[in-house]
Amino acid sequence: MTWDWYSVHVETRAPADTPDLMPDEAAADALMELLEDRDGIVSYGTGSWEATISVEASDVGDAATI
Numbered sequence: 001m002t003w004d005w006y007s008v009h010v011e012t013r014a015p016a017d018t019p020d021l022m023p024d025e026a027a028a029d030a031l032m033e034l035l036e037d038r039d040g041i042v043s044y045g046t047g048s049w050e051a052t053i054s055v056e057a058s059d060v061g062d063a064a065t066i
Helices: 025-034 060-065
Strands: 004-013 041-045 048-057
Touching: 004 060, 025 041, 025 048, 048 060
Parallel strands: none
Antiparallel strands: 004 048, 041 048
């Protein structure tokens, strides 16, 4: 089976009726450390988090489910 590298983007947001949340830099740093082996890029703001990571998978569907 051949494995290729894919970039996967994940995003999470707080519900619309949630009061503004302050970004937590310590949590962002911890997430970046966890994703370091996956060439992870993390961005965050008020009420949202995003990460783009590299995953090795057999196809695009497999990469999306990892």
